[in-house]
Amino acid sequence: MRHLFLATGLLAATQAVAQDSPVLTIYTYDSFVSDWGPGPQIKEAFEETCACTLQFVGAGDGAALLARLRLEGARTQADIVLGxxxxxxxxxxDTGLFAPHGVQADFDLPVAWQDDMFLPFDWGYFAFVAGAEVEAPTDFRALGESGTSIVIQDPRSSTPGLGLLMWVKAAYGDQAGEIWEGMADNIVTVTPGWSEAYGLFLEGEADMVLSYTTSPAYHLIAEDDASKRAIPFSEGHYMQVEVAAKLAGTDHPDLADQFLQFMLTDAFQSVIPTTNWMYPAVTPEGGLPDGFDTLITPGKALLLDPEQARALRDDAIAEWQAALTR
Known part of the structure; x- marks a missing residue:
């Protein structure tokens, strides 16, 4: 009986500690929290420093995060959104749901960063990825004139999908609709997010997939497979800078601030290249892993500022939809 009382007491104490431990909830995209993504390693590393429980919640792809937050509004359970x-x-x-971060940092980004609310954690360039055997076109017009099949992501739910629309818009402006009309027949399917699209490409369902210039590094480093390559496009490549921000209504503002500071440390940034397969926002102490030196460097970097991107988004989606429904 003494052992029973002791065990019961230990269980109660453990439960009490668990109840007292704050839970920091982070909404992010599905691939971030996958077994092969950065989420598991980052959770373990942060929990060693915070006396808390870090809870990642996958919410589809990046653009779906904003849709979910708009739906939940001030009732959201998220403390931070990442992605x-x-x-x-x-x-x-414009939702009014986010709060300033107050973080000062020196970022290793190709662009100057001055945003008091959204904090970058990685970046990269969008690109079409193909196998070595594919005779891939090297610009959007040539793609539309070719028989090359592609898989892309839905711009209404996916940040790569929206990035592709901004890429075409930044490169062609008012001619973007014409470019989409040319590419419509090349599109095998449009997926909700990046994971589904890349999976179809690996299964041989298309010649190319919309991804990143860094994607071949995964195959080279993780699989010792040099057969995948990002195709350099003569128009240049559109940049993506991924960010995190804390919710104004968080129940754990100090803990949220602690995570945002942690996000820029080596413990977080060193995980990014070989789990999220992107460039870190702050270069890790050991530099980038071997294999990243084999990646293409775009001859021209394209990036619309946030206000331009917002202004163009609805028209760009309408052009894309019109071309695909003809």
């Missing part, structure tokens, strides 16, 4: 990008930050700011 929006600069194509969405202006619209996210």
């Amino acid at each position: 929006l990008d600069t194509n969405l930050t202006a619209a996210a700011r």
Whole structure:
């Protein structure tokens, strides 16, 4: 009986500690929290420093995060959102749901960063990825004139999908609709998010998939497979800068601030290249892993500022939909 009382007491104490431990809830995209994504390692590393429980909640792809937050409004359980990008930050700011971060940092980004609300954690360039055997076109017009099949993501739910629309818009302006009309027949399918699209590509359902210039590094480093390549486009490549921000209504503002500071440390940033397969916002102490030096460097970097991206978004989606429904 003494052992029973002791065990019962230990259980009660453990439950009490668990109840007293704050839970920091972070909404992010599905691939971030997958077994092979950065989420598990980051959760373990942060929990060693915070006396808390870090809870990641996958919410589809990046653009779906903003839609969910708009739906939940001030009732959201999220303390932090991680996975929006600069194509969405202006619209996210307008919700009034976010608070300034107050973080000062020196970022290793190709662009100057001055945003008091959204904090970058990684970046990259969108690109079409193909197998070595594919004779891939190297610009959007040539793609539309070719028989090359592609898989892309839905711009209404996916940040890569929206990034592709901004890429075409930044490169072609008022001619973007014409470019989409040319590419409509090349599109095998449009998926809700990046994971589904890349999976179809790996299964051989299309010649190319919309992804990143860094995607071949995964195959090279994780699989010792050099057969995948990002195709350099003569128009240049559109940049993506992924960000995190804390919710103004968080129940744990100090803990949220602690995570945002942690996000820029080596413990977080060193995980990004070989789990999220992007460039870190702050270069890790050991530099980038071997294999990243084999990646293409775009001859021209394209990026619309957040206000431009918001202003163009609805028209760009309408052009895309019109071309695909003809």
